[in-house]
Amino acid sequence: MGTATAGALFVASLILALALVHRPLGDHMYRVYTTTRHLAAERLIYRLLGVNADAEQRWSAYARGVLAFSVVSILFLYGLQRLQDKLFLSLGMDPVPDHVAWNTAVSFVTNTNWQAYSGESTMGHLTQMAGLAVQNFVSAAVGMAVAMALVRGFARNRTDNLGNFWVDLVRGTVRILLPIAFVGALVLVAGGLVQNFAAPQEIATLTGGAQSVTGGPVASQEVIKELGTNGGGFYNVNSAHPFENATSWTNWFEIFLILVLPFSLPRTFGRMVGQKRQGNAVLAVMAVLALASVTLTNVFELTGNATVPQAVGAAMEGKEVRFGVANSATFGAATTLTSTGAVDSFHDSYTPLGGMMVMFNMMLGEVAPGGVGAGLYGMLVLAVITVFVAGLMVGRTPEYLGKRIGAREIKLASLYFLVTPILVLTGTALAMGNADGLAGMLNTGPHGFSEVLYAFTSASNNNGSAFGGLTVNTPWYDTALGLCMALGRFLPIIFVLALAGSLARQAPVPESAGTLPTHRPQFVGMVVGVTLILIALTFLPALALGPLAEGLS
Amino acid sequence: MQRLPAWIRGHLAALRALLVLTVLLGAAYPLVVTGAAQAVFNDKANGSLIEKDGRAVGSALIGQRFTDAEGIPVGKYFQSRPSAAGDGYDPTSTSASNLGPEDVVDTLPASGEEGRQSLLTQVCARSKAAGELEGVSGGRPYCTGDGVGAVLKVFPAVGTPTRVVSVNQACPAVPFVAAYQGVGVECGKPGEDYAAGRTVPVRGNATAVLPADAVTASGSGLDPHISLAYAELQAPRVARERGLALPRVRELIGEHTTGRALGFMGEPAVNVLELNLALDGTIG
Incomplete structure (x- = not known):
């Protein structure tokens, strides 16, 4: 079988698996977020938290919960890194430097998992499992909670109540993430991932050299890193490391984990608003964009159109033999279409156009299918913008799911959309205009610019993957990118929750002959079109200076 | 508790x-x-270590160098x-090169200053060295015969060329082409800045014998x-060094090759450490 055929079957098998799983899992999540029954374990947790689990919150209280939890998490994670040498399981590692610790704390709490450090030489086992891996779970649960609040905004009428943040957080963790992670971790160990608490073991190689074989609780962290679309690797080289991704089938399984929750949430959304077909339409938009992107990334990487890949005969620099070029490209597309940012091959060495695709995926705002929760609320905001654009064209007040999209709603949606482009473009411009920013580039010319553009795109969209050549563990980059991650996460969340509050208060608008149907292929096409046009208008000039200049010269 | 201000209560709940x-x-x-993994998949959870004579010699999942103390490849090993x-x-310092696909211009080492090899030159140099080791051609497209990137800098960047330099070939090397568009090609002078010129990689007509992963x-x-492909290419050398019959070495390659999972996932791959261990255990 040829490489291209095998690569296509690989993608097809992923599509098949996701098609089979997204309904039952989406239905399960619907029950999790709508039931009024608490599990006994959950009741115990609520008592420990001191919260009333049956009290609902208005949007501002919900947002305060999100922010308070995140602030506390950042401080805790910062402290854990700074004090790791005083605690156990540190493997003798020094305290993490202050700017790296700040950057890493923000990075993991915002579901970005940008890594300005090298795991195996910076973080002890305790920091990894009690700090970083915990945030892998809860930052994903926060994303889902915010998405559920927005969906309740559409589903509910004449109310201020959007649910209870603490309940959504705990249920998402205990009933969705934890069970899948436990089973998935054992599957990954069966594939060869390590799971122990050992320090590096010195061995003598066949030719008498020395090698340290590293250990750690890797599988338990790897699974949630993919499932929660986090992406922060236990080791520096992330999912390219054989102990994080041992075989070609663990590679398949990890891509599946990355995509499964984001592609299942539209089903949950459809169930919650009482119209499954609305969920299908959202799913269709995600699927169209994702399939196009995966295909193009595969084509660009397999064609290998650039000087070095032509000299080599394939774009194999930075890729593993067991995965090959095609499956690596599929992983690269999946990780940037979601907010994961894990890598099994190094994007900096991709062909110019392949590298542009992974960057473009993030610029889309990570909505196809996006991070867990974040992808769904991002896509719903785009749907709101689309009905607004369509409403302008025919001169009617736009509606979506029986809710009027008035001045307040469209302002919030626009603000949401504008946050990341402003952060990406301003951040890149500041870096290019300042000696500290320029000093970080490894490659020269357009490719060096791409490294910087990629970094700010990744941080602002909470992705976390990198054109790894850029030296980012400097105070300037740690601070700038840390700010981008924090603002890129929390400003949109506040706008989304405000939008949810505003929608929930409305009385439903009855459907009329003039209502734009939002479940038909026509609407799917419009959302795809609006998304692509908005992104192209925003980012084309920046892309032209980087990957396009490199690819076309 | 209830007497505390609301914002502190919120943060206490968060904490x-x-x-x-x-x-x-x-x-x-x-x-x-960890408990479950250690109980059910003990070997894998601990790193798939391989032992020889009761001593761990590596992990089946982690590659090794098969070079001597000076870094020279040991002929009897793949x-x-x-x-x-x-x-x-080095598992304590994992990394990719992160060099880009158009990284083709070296910085030549000048007096007192270390040079920097572009990714293209690294590829060409590896190809030349591996070709010599295996006794096959190490040539490939965009590479010079002396194993650096075949790249010209043309001045001025726009318009009719007046000066052409083979930037990766340090003087007194003989440039890989004598002339470009009628202009004689110079060798590269260490320390001179050629950034202003137009970069022209020259494909040449070599075809690569060594596969991409090499x-x-x-x-x-x-x-x-x-x-x-890379294993097959190394087989004659290993067979010769060990005095083994080539078919026997090929047979061992086959035994340590993992095909695509389910026939379509990933690419076929030969585990080098396991193969070399098997060779060590084979008596010619």
Whole structure:
């Protein structure tokens, strides 16, 4: 079988698996977020938290919960890194430097998992499992909670109540993430991932050299890193490391984990608003964009159109033999279409156009299918913008799911959309205009610019993957990118929750002959079109200076 | 508790939530997974170590260098891919090269200053060295005969060329082409800045014998595998060095090749450490 055929079957098998799983899992999540029954374990947790689990919150209280939890998490994670040498399981590692610790704390709490450090030489086992891996779970649960609040905004009428943040957080963790992670971790160990608490073991190689074989609780962290679309690797080289991704089938399984929750949430959304077909339409938009992107990334990487890949005969620099070029490209597309940012091959060495695709995926705002929760609320905001654009064209007040999209709603949606482009473009411009920013580039010319553009795109969209050549563990980059991650996460969340509050208060608008149907292929096409046009208008000039200049010269 | 201001109460709930979830997700969960993994998949959970004479010699999943103390390939062993992890295959310093696909211009080493090899020159140099080791042609497209990137800088950047330099070939090397568009090609002078010129990589007419994985660094720097093509290419040398029959070596390659999972996932791959261990255990 040829490489291209095998690569296509690989993608097809992923599509098949996701098609089979997204309904039952989406239905399960619907029950999790709508039931009024608490599990006994959950009741115990609520008592420990001191919260009333049956009290609902208005949007501002919900947002305060999100922010308070995140602030506390950042401080805790910062402290854990700074004090790791005083605690156990540190493997003798020094305290993490202050700017790296700040950057890493923000990075993991915002579901970005940008890594300005090298795991195996910076973080002890305790920091990894009690700090970083915990945030892998809860930052994903926060994303889902915010998405559920927005969906309740559409589903509910004449109310201020959007649910209870603490309940959504705990249920998402205990009933969705934890069970899948436990089973998935054992599957990954069966594939060869390590799971122990050992320090590096010195061995003598066949030719008498020395090698340290590293250990750690890797599988338990790897699974949630993919499932929660986090992406922060236990080791520096992330999912390219054989102990994080041992075989070609663990590679398949990890891509599946990355995509499964984001592609299942539209089903949950459809169930919650009482119209499954609305969920299908959202799913269709995600699927169209994702399939196009995966295909193009595969084509660009397999064609290998650039000087070095032509000299080599394939774009194999930075890729593993067991995965090959095609499956690596599929992983690269999946990780940037979601907010994961894990890598099994190094994007900096991709062909110019392949590298542009992974960057473009993030610029889309990570909505196809996006991070867990974040992808769904991002896509719903785009749907709101689309009905607004369509409403302008025919001169009617736009509606979506029986809710009027008035001045307040469209302002919030626009603000949401504008946050990341402003952060990406301003951040890149500041870096290019300042000696500290320029000093970080490894490659020269357009490719060096791409490294910087990629970094700010990744941080602002909470992705976390990198054109790894850029030296980012400097105070300037740690601070700038840390700010981008924090603002890129929390400003949109506040706008989304405000939008949810505003929608929930409305009385439903009855459907009329003039209502734009939002479940038909026509609407799917419009959302795809609006998304692509908005992104192209925003980012084309920046892309032209980087990957396009490199690819076309 | 109720007398505290609301914003402090909110943060106390947040702190409690974080602590409770840390105990659950940061302690109980990894401990239970570790317990189960150690019980059911003991060997894999501990790194798939391979022992020889009762002593661990490596992990089946982590590649090794098969070079002597000076870094020279040991002829009786199959060689791994190039690696960017530390000094090569260092699990405490994993890394890819992160060099871009158009990284083709070197900085030549000048007096007192270290040079920098572009990715293209690294590929060409590896190709030349591996070709010499295996006794096959190390030539490939965009590479000069002396194993650097075949790249010209043309001045002025726009318009009719008046000066052309083969930038990766340090003087007194003979440029890989004598003339470009009627202009004589110079060798590169260390320390001179050629950034203003137009970069023209020259494909040439060489075809590569060595496969892609032989001349590129992997993503992890720990790639335990090589392609079947690279293993086949090394087989005659290994057979000769060990006094083994070539078919026997090929047979061992076959035994240590993993095909695509389910027939379509990934690419076929030869585990170098396992293959070399099997060779050590074979008596000619």
